[in-house]
Amino acid sequence: MEALNYLIKVLFDALFTVLILRVWLQLARADFYNPISQFVVKITNPIVVPMRKIIPGLGGIDLATVLVAYVVAVLKFIIIIRLNGGPFDIPISLFIGLLFFIKQIGVLLFMIMLIMAIMSWVVQGYNPTMALFQQLTDPVLKPIRKVIPAIGGLDLSIIVAFLALNVINIFLAGLFPNFWIGL
Numbered sequence: 001m002e003a004l005n006y007l008i009k010v011l012f013d014a015l016f017t018v019l020i021l022r023v024w025l026q027l028a029r030a031d032f033y034n035p036i037s038q039f040v041v042k043i044t045n046p047i048v049v050p051m052r053k054i055i056p057g058l059g060g061i062d063l064a065t066v067l068v069a070y071v072v073a074v075l076k077f078i079i080i081i082r083l084n085g086g087p088f089d090i091p092i093s094l095f096i097g098l099l100f101f102i103k104q105i106g107v108l109l110f111m112i113m114l115i116m117a118i119m120s121w122v123v124q125g126y127n128p129t130m131a132l133f134q135q136l137t138d139p140v141l142k143p144i145r146k147v148i149p150a151i152g153g154l155d156l157s158i159i160v161a162f163l164a165l166n167v168i169n170i171f172l173a174g175l176f177p178n179f180w181i182g183l
Contacts, residue, residue, distance in 0.1 A: 005080055012076035016100075017108060018044055019069035023062050024108075030135040034128050073097040073104075099176060100183045103169075110165050113137055113158050137161075 022044045024030075025037055032041075044065070051064035074097030082088060116133040123130050137158075144157040173180040 001084065004083065008080055008083070009076065012072055012079075013104070016069055016072045016076070016104060019048075019065055019072065020105060020108060022048065023065050023069070024136055026062055027060065028136050028139055030132055034132045036129060036132050070097060070101055073100045076100070096179055096183070099172075099179050102172070103180065103183050106165050106169060109137070109140065110162065113141075113161060117158050 018040055022040050025032075025040060030037055032038075047068055048062070048065050051068055052062075055064040055067055057063055074093050077096045077100070078088070078090075078093045081093070112133050116130065116137060119127065119130050119133070140161055141157040144160050145155070148156050148160060150156070
């Protein structure tokens, strides 16, 4: 049963991550022709395009994709709870899905910044992945860079962003101790 739970979590987490990445690419106005952007768009189009006919966007936010991502998050917990013999509780599943939605956005931001930091030590010259990650993280890191400029060529904005994400994570874990850690 543990192996099945693991596979379900991985599949739902991967789908959720790709959907959120699609919304994030649109909000950051990242390069649409980047190979990673093309992959994200092509893999999510079969789910998102039909939903866009029903749910319009709002202020540059792709509400159809956001809603599909939220439904994926909720379904993940409904399926896992039911497979393990738990009760079918829609309000709790909606709440846990929302918490998962919030937490995974932070985890995705953290992972992209971590990969970007490691790539900055290794990659020389132009790299499409690095360029895309910079476009995605600039809205978060630019305000920090305005307050804390690079010191001796060392950009501390990622470290400050890591600390801020960790503080938010600890705060939310304190608010929702029964749910947050298990997400």
